[in-house]
Amino acid sequence: MDTNFAIFETAIGAVGIAWNPRGLVGVQLPHADETKTRLRMRQRFPAAQEASLPPEVQAAIDGITALLRGEPRDLNDIKIDDSDTPEFNAKVYAITRKVPPGKTITYGEIATQLGDKLLARDVGQALGQNPCPIVMPCHRVLAAGGKSGGFSAVGGVVTKLKLLSIEGAQPGEPSLFENLPLAVRR
Numbered sequence: 001m002d003t004n005f006a007i008f009e010t011a012i013g014a015v016g017i018a019w020n021p022r023g024l025v026g027v028q029l030p031h032a033d034e035t036k037t038r039l040r041m042r043q044r045f046p047a048a049q050e051a052s053l054p055p056e057v058q059a060a061i062d063g064i065t066a067l068l069r070g071e072p073r074d075l076n077d078i079k080i081d082d083s084d085t086p087e088f089n090a091k092v093y094a095i096t097r098k099v100p101p102g103k104t105i106t107y108g109e110i111a112t113q114l115g116d117k118l119l120a121r122d123v124g125q126a127l128g129q130n131p132c133p134i135v136m137p138c139h140r141v142l143a144a145g146g147k148s149g150g151f152s153a154v155g156g157v158v159t160k161l162k163l164l165s166i167e168g169a170q171p172g173e174p175s176l177f178e179n180l181p182l183a184v185r186r
Contacts (some may be wrong), residue, residue, distance in 0.1 A: 004051035005041045007034055008061050010068040012162065015134075016041040017064075018048055019057050023079035027064070027132040029153045064134050070166050072101045075135050088114075089126040096127065099140045101167040106142050107149060120144075128152040139163040 003025060005018040013030030014037045026044055031037045041048070053061065060078045067073040076097055082090050095113050099105050107127075111119035127138040133153050139160045143149035151160035 003045050003048040005045055005048045006050060006053055006057070006061075007038050007041070008065065009034075010065050011070075011166070012068055012159075013037070015064065015068075017057065017061060018045045019054075020081055022081035022083065024057075024060060024132050024135060025081050027134055029133055029155070029159060031154055060135065067101060067134065068163075068166060070168075072167070074100060075137075078135050080132055080135065085131075086126075088122065089129060092123050092126040093130065093136045096130075096136055096138055096141060099137055101137075101140075102169050104140050104142050104146075104164070104169055106144055108144055110141065124150060134163075140167075140169065 001020045001022070003018055003020045005016055005026075007014050007016050009015075010030070014034035015030055016026070016028035016037050017024065018026035018028075018041060026041075028037055028040050028044065031040055038050075056079065060075070063073045063075050063078065067075065080093075082093065085093070091114060092110060095110050096105070107120040107123045108117055110123045111117050114123070123141075127141055128150065130136050130138045130152075133139065139151060139153075141149065148157050148160055151157050153159055155162075
């Protein structure tokens with residue numbers, strides 16, 4: 001199936017997005033600069049071509065960009081092609097997508113919704129494989145006791161906390177992370 005991608009600018013840097021006719025297949029959070037984000041997209045999607053945006057992808061970009069500017073946006077209407085997603089991961093992502101901006105859930109709460117609190121570590125592993133961060137808002141999933149837990153996107157936990165701060169889910173001043181580098185770039 002034909003896969004295309006594009007790079008677009010956001011409040012946190014250049015983000016990549018990849019899609020096919022069935023929906024989004026990937027979102028890439030920013031690397032050090034647009035060139036490095038583009039390189040990462042080409043690594044993740046070697047057969048993809050950089051292309052102009054169909055209306056539904058432009059709408060997704062508009063929603064992502066607004067959310068990263070701090071505007072509360074529900075991105076649940078963005079279609080994702082999860083046909084290659086393992087069944088367990090798809091269930092985790094479905095629960096995660098229901099968490100609205102400014103709210104959080106824990107790995108254990110997702111595990112409980114899946115029927116077994118002991119699956120919390122498996123939930124974390126599934127979220128670590130999330131192909132579409134922001135759209136599948138894995139940054140809204142915390143460890144027990146409100147601890148940040150992990151974050152596998154570029155910048156790790158610093159990026160996760162920045163995203164939560166942008167959405168108003170992190171306690172403290174909104175500018176808490178403004179002067180920190182967004183990420184230790186790979």
